[in-house]
Amino acid sequence: MDSSNYDPMPLWNCGCQMVSLNYQTPDRSMQLNEGRFMRNGRCGYVLQPDVMRAKDYSPFSKQCLQNVDPLTLHITVLGARHLLKSGRGFACPFVEIEIAGTETDNSKFKTPKIDDNGLNPTWRENCSNTFDITCPELALIRFMVQDEDVFGEPKFLGQATFPVSCLRTGYRSVPIQNGYSEELEMAALLVHIDKKNPRESEESDIYACIQDLRDKKKDLEEQIGTYQKEGKQQGVQRLMEELSLTEENLLAKNDERRQRKKYQKILGIDDFKRSHEMQSAGHSSIKKQESVAAFGHSPKRHEIVKHQNSAPMLGRKQESMKGSVEDLTAKGDEEKRAQRKKYQRILGIDEDIASSEDEKMLMYQRVAKQEKNQYFEIEEIRAQKKKRSKEKN
Secondary structure (H helix, E strand, O other): OOOOOOOOHHHHHHOOOOOOOOOOOOOHHHHHHHHHOOOHHHOOOOOOOHHHHOOOOOOOOOHHHOOOOOEEEEEEEEEEEOOOOOOOOOOOEEEEEEEEOOOOOOEEEEOOOOOOOOOOOEOOOOOEEEEEEOOHHHOEEEEEEEEEOOOOOEEEEEEEEEEHHHOOOEEEEEEEEOOOOOEEEEEEEEEEEEEEOOOOOOOHHHHHHHHHHHHHHHHHHHHHHHHHHHOOHHHHHHHHHHHHHHHHHHHHHHHHHHHHHHHHHHHOHHHHHHHHHHHHOOOOOOEEEOOOHHHOOOOOEEEOOOOOOOOOHHHOOHHHHHHHHHHHHHHOOHHHHHHHHHHHHHHOOOOOOOOOHHHHHHHHHHHHHHOHHHHHHHHHHHHHHHHHHHHHO
């Protein structure tokens, strides 16, 4: 007998109203419990979501969640501060992000480690991930910061757990807590969070394709397990080949999704679309926060100019991008303006193009395959300029 805890998520997902845990054990289960009851003013009571009270509800089936709005959560880990390790030496931190919810939503992502920098580590590569969540109201997100020792073993430094439905978008400071969910002084993560409903966004086509491939992969894995128990080796070999092809297609679609996100960021499509949605809702302008006060910087805000055209972003003519380019000119960001104009030409936005999903997909593929080097050219020129400016100083 010991004081270890079981995983409370399956029980909560089934509708259990009380789950008993050992509070003296600072493990993942207790941290999930603290995150679950963070809502409703920490009063200890959280109302069950409407989907759980449906007659056909089952936490093990995606079919009963058809009427629930899914969520695409894109998280980028930018930096951290004051990540202290016990004992002597400097920490080599890395961050693991976990989504805990229904079986179809459970997933993890891990950033690379930063060598010997627990004071102010920053991540520049492989630091972002997209999570597809079918039932956001049941999901929790857990940030776990660990230190990799000289033997390559992870050592716990801190964690933070929140309900997915309570997350706010933009640049956010995440206070880090110890194993007992007590805040560690000055320890925090700097992350960027983007949330959207994939059924209503421009990624609805690729989202549906990825979900179909994931469902197919899961069915094939179940069939392979059944055939192996029955000793049908020929059937297993055929299914293994089909599974391998499905996994390749899934990887290709995920890469295509990342490329699409990348070029949308270069063109500022998300900001343009957001400003247009606010204007159509009756707002004159929106404000965008460029820095985080919690990390010692005063928030600087600017207004995005109003745009007159209401056509889809990728179906606009040259005049539809004029307001966005003028906005950049007003801010004095000449490099970004030149970069945006360059990619407008690459994507064919200046031309009168059709707005079908197939043509949009072809454009993104064409940029990803043929014009990839041009983006790295710009980055190299920027690096050279920074290097020359440092040498002058």
